[in-house]
Amino acid sequence: MSAFYFGPPGAQLFGYFHEAAGPDRGAVLLCGPWAREYEYAHRAMTRLAELLADDGHFVLRFDYAGTGDSWGDTTEADLDRWVGDAGTALDELRALSGRPRVDLVGLRLGGLVASRAAVGRRDVDRMVLWDPLVDGRRWVEERSWRPVDGGDVELDRTVVRRSFLDELLAVDAGSYPDRIPAQLHVLVTQTPPDEPDPGRAPVVGGVVPTRMAQPPAWEEDPVVWAGPIPAAALEYMIQRLRRP
Amino acid sequence: MEFGPGSALVGVLTAPSPEAEARSEAVVLVNPGLIHRVGPNRLYVRLARAFASRGFPTLRMDLPGIGDSPLPKEMGTDLERAYLAAVRAAVDLLEQQGVARRFVMAGLCSGADLSFRVAATDPRVVGAGLVDPNVVVPTTRARMRALGSRLPRLWNPAVWVRGAGRLAGRVLAPAAGEGDDTPAAEDARALLEEPLRHLRGRGVQLCLVATGDRHDVFNYPDQLVDAFPDLDLDPVSTVVILPDADHTFSRHESAAELEAILLTWLARVYPPSP
Numbered sequence: 001m002s003a004f005y006f007g008p009p010g011a012q013l014f015g016y017f018h019e020a021a022g023p024d025r026g027a028v029l030l031c032g033p034w035a036r037e038y039e040y041a042h043r044a045m046t047r048l049a050e051l052l053a054d055d056g057h058f059v060l061r062f063d064y065a066g067t068g069d070s071w072g073d074t075t076e077a078d079l080d081r082w083v084g085d086a087g088t089a090l091d092e093l094r095a096l097s098g099r100p101r102v103d104l105v106g107l108r109l110g111g112l113v114a115s116r117a118a119v120g121r122r123d124v125d126r127m128v129l130w131d132p133l134v135d136g137r138r139w140v141e142e143r144s145w146r147p148v149d150g151g152d153v154e155l156d157r158t159v160v161r162r163s164f165l166d167e168l169l170a171v172d173a174g175s176y177p178d179r180i181p182a183q184l185h186v187l188v189t190q191t192p193p194d195e196p197d198p199g200r201a202p203v204v205g206g207v208v209p210t211r212m213a214q215p216p217a218w219e220e221d222p223v224v225w226a227g228p229i230p231a232a233a234l235e236y237m238i239q240r241l242r243r244p
Numbered sequence: 245m246e247f248g249p250g251s252a253l254v255g256v257l258t259a260p261s262p263e264a265e266a267r268s269e270a271v272v273l274v275n276p277g278l279i280h281r282v283g284p285n286r287l288y289v290r291l292a293r294a295f296a297s298r299g300f301p302t303l304r305m306d307l308p309g310i311g312d313s314p315l316p317k318e319m320g321t322d323l324e325r326a327y328l329a330a331v332r333a334a335v336d337l338l339e340q341q342g343v344a345r346r347f348v349m350a351g352l353c354s355g356a357d358l359s360f361r362v363a364a365t366d367p368r369v370v371g372a373g374l375v376d377p378n379v380v381v382p383t384t385r386a387r388m389r390a391l392g393s394r395l396p397r398l399w400n401p402a403v404w405v406r407g408a409g410r411l412a413g414r415v416l417a418p419a420a421g422e423g424d425d426t427p428a429a430e431d432a433r434a435l436l437e438e439p440l441r442h443l444r445g446r447g448v449q450l451c452l453v454a455t456g457d458r459h460d461v462f463n464y465p466d467q468l469v470d471a472f473p474d475l476d477l478d479p480v481s482t483v484v485i486l487p488d489a490d491h492t493f494s495r496h497e498s499a500a501e502l503e504a505i506l507l508t509w510l511a512r513v514y515p516p517s518p
Contacts, residue, residue, distance in 0.1 A: 003246060003254050003312060014256070016312055042280050046312065068282050069256050069289070148496065157285040157494045226278035 005071075006062075006092045013085055014069035015062040017096055018049045022056035025243050026125070027097040030061045031086055031110035031117070033133075034077070035143075035156040037218035038067060040227030041107055044217035048105070048234050055238055058097035062089045064113070075152060077164045079113070086117035094123065101125050103241050104182065108218055109133045109168075112175060115205070119177045127182040128237050131189055131216070132204055136171030176204040185240045189214035189233050210236065245303070248333035254312040255305035255334060256281060257343070258292040264299035265516035269370060270344035271295050271302040272334055274327075274359060276352035280311030283352070284492035287499055291350075294503045298511055301343050305334050307358075324361075331362050339368065346370045348510065353378060353491065363448055364439035371449040371513065373506050376491055380454075381432045381471035382461040390460045437472065444475050451482045451509040453502060457491040482509050 005012040030049060033041050049059040064082040066072035086104075093102055103126040106114030111132030118124040133139060145155040145165065153165050186202075186209035203209045214230035215221075221228045245255045260267070273288050275281060281304040282289055292302040308326040309315030315326060335347055347366075349359035350373035357379055363372040382390075443450070454462040465483045484505050489498035 003256075016254075036285070039279060039282070039284065042311065043278065068286070074286065154496055157492075157496075159496050224278050225276075 007085070007088050010071070011065060012071045013062050013065065013088065015060055015089065015092065016046075016049070017093075018053035018057075018059040018061075020056050020058045020097075021054050025056035025241070027058040027060075027093050027099040027102045028052050028241060029086070029090055029093050029102055029104050029114075030059065031104065031106040031114040032061070032063075033108035033110050033218050034064070034067065035158045036220070037108050038063075040220050041218040043227050044229045044234070045107065047229050048237065051234055051238055052241065055242065057103075057241065058093065058099065060089055060093040060096065062092075074158045075161055077158075077160045079116075079164075079167050082113050083116040086113050087121075090117065090121070090123070103127065105130060105237060105241075106132065109171075111204075112171060115176050115180050118180055118182055121181065124182045126185070126241055127180060128185045128187060128240055129204060130187045130233065130237065131218075132176070132186065133171055134173045134176075134203055136168040136175075139171070140165065140169055173204050180205045185210065185237075187212070187233060187236055189230060190216050212236065245334075245337065247337045248313075248330055249316060252314050252316070253305065253308065253330055253333060254281070255303045256292075257338075258296040258302045258304070260299045260301050261297045264297060267299040267301075267514060268344060268517040269300060269346045269348050269510075269514045270338050271300050271348045271350055271373075271510070272331065272338075273302065273304045274331065274349065274351040274355040274362075275305075275307050275310045276355045278310055281306045285494060285499065287352070287493050287502075290499060291503055291506065294507050295510065298507060299516065300348070300510060300514075301338070303334060303338065305330070307331075327358055328362065328365065331358070332366065335366060335368055346514075348373065348514070350375070350506070352376055360436075360439065363450075364442055367446065369448065370446075371451070371510075372443075373451045373453075373509070375453045375502065376455055376458050377452070379432050379435050380458070380462045380467075381429050381436065383429075383467055383470050385470060386461065386463050386467050389463045393459065433471070437475075440472055440475055440477065444477060444480060447480060449480050449482075449509075449513045450477070451484075451506060453484045453486060453505055455489040455491055455493075455498075456487045457489075459487065463487075482513075 003016050006015050007013040030045055032038050032045050049061050052059045063070040064085050066074050066076035090102055101123050104114045105128045107130045111129035143156040145153050148154050152159050153162055155165055184205045184207045186207050188209040188211045214233040215228040217227045217230050245257050247253050288304045292304050295302040306313035308330050338344055347369045348371040349362045349369055351359045352375040356374040356377035359372045363369040468481055468483050469477050493499040
């Protein structure tokens with residue numbers, strides 16, 4: 001395992017590469033959430049990467065530009081740029097692992113980033129969208145935001161451009177590509193309490209989601225001041241990404 | 245950076261800006277709670293970049309079992325030993341690589357507590373930036389100030405309507421019959437006094453920042469000196485109270501304020517190297 005920086009000089013991305021430790025099963029790129037969801041989900045994403053590596057996958061975790069350990073300021077948040085970052089990370093993972101094809105996991109906003117990053121590529125086999133963000137307006141309304149100096153806004157304790165807030169407000173199921181060029185799995189562990197039973201309706205990508213009640217990895221467990229690790233959800237993803 | 249046994253510990257070193265004046269000290273930031281080295285709301289990234297812009301190389305490290313640093317099995321559940329060993333490994337590496345020979349520990353919450361412990365045990369540490377440490381000594385004056393800030397609630401008629409007796413009990417309970425000799429205060433004093441005496445003897449500089457979320461136990465700038473009147477801490481301590489800030493500096497104005505306080509303190513007590 002190793003921590004490193006990759007990508008263009010002056011705008012480098014932080015990555016953490018997990019070597020495969022089991023029988024060769026391929027390579028997986030993890031696309032994480034944003035803001036406090038990123039902070040709290042760090043534990044679960046790290047654990048998922050470790051378990052996938054133990055199962056035989058090469059795994060790359062990375063931070064989008066202007067987030068986490070990557071270069072840049074929070075005001076550089078931009079969905080299109082992050083889709084490009086995910087593409088850069090996919091190429092980096094192929095080079096590091098020596099595998100020509102890769103799988104993708106996207107959590108929350110990372111689900112949207114991952115699905116868009118796969119468009120136009122022919123090297124993505126499987127994709128798991130884990131509680132993908134499909135209601136940006138609700139997401140914003142459930143958090144605090146306020147204008148700050150310079151026309152920016154502080155959203156979920158992070159200063160961003162107003163344009164990024166508008167991008168988030170516009171996110172819905174239609175924001176996802178019509179055709180995701182990968183074998184798609186959608187995992188939903190949280191259903192909003194005021195939402196009627198969604199039955200077996202697709203959430204995104206025309207795929208009936210798998211639903212399982214699991215603690216939300218991206219929310220704070222007040223006892224430990226970090227996110228919980230939803231063991232069953234992680235196991236589900238490991239099974240879906242396991243090649244014969 | 246990957247360091248320590250098996251190169252398993254992870255940290256990100258922010259190099260000093262080429263334009264900045266050279267400094268002899270490096271800063272080591274340690275995790276607050278279980279939050280990884282980025283800190284709450286990316287606070288640690290902000291601080292590291294600010295310190296580096298003034299010439300202080302700054303390492304944001306993950307302690308064993310947090311973020312990307314695993315907890316070695318042989319450490320069992322002795323987290324304090326694991327943490328102290330990890331920080332020692334980080335400081336060793338920075339010293340071996342010629343980054344610095346003098347160090348300033350810093351952290352928020354449990355990161356502040358650990359920073360204090362490391363400062364007390366490693367002679368290479370010349371300063372500690374302690375933000376909302378958990379272990380503080382609440383003096384009588386601090387308790388009175390905390391009580392005073394609650395009393396106005398009792399003059400609110402709506403409060404009485406809701407049950408003044410219940411509220412009064414809650415408001416008064418923490419102070420009733422308590423002075424600075426309560427078990428909690430004495431426990432804290434026992435934990436802090438000898439290390440502080442040792443730090444004072446070495447001339448280690450301390451910067452203690454307390455937010456509004458610590459108002460009940462730490463709320464005025466002279467509190468550290470008052471709590472340990474025999475130690476003559478005034479020449480080596482800087483204490484700042486930020487009543488409008490919360491514990492995770494969730495508003496960017498608060499984060500900017502903390503950055504300015506720590507940066508001013510660092511630049512004042514550790515001038516550029518000749």
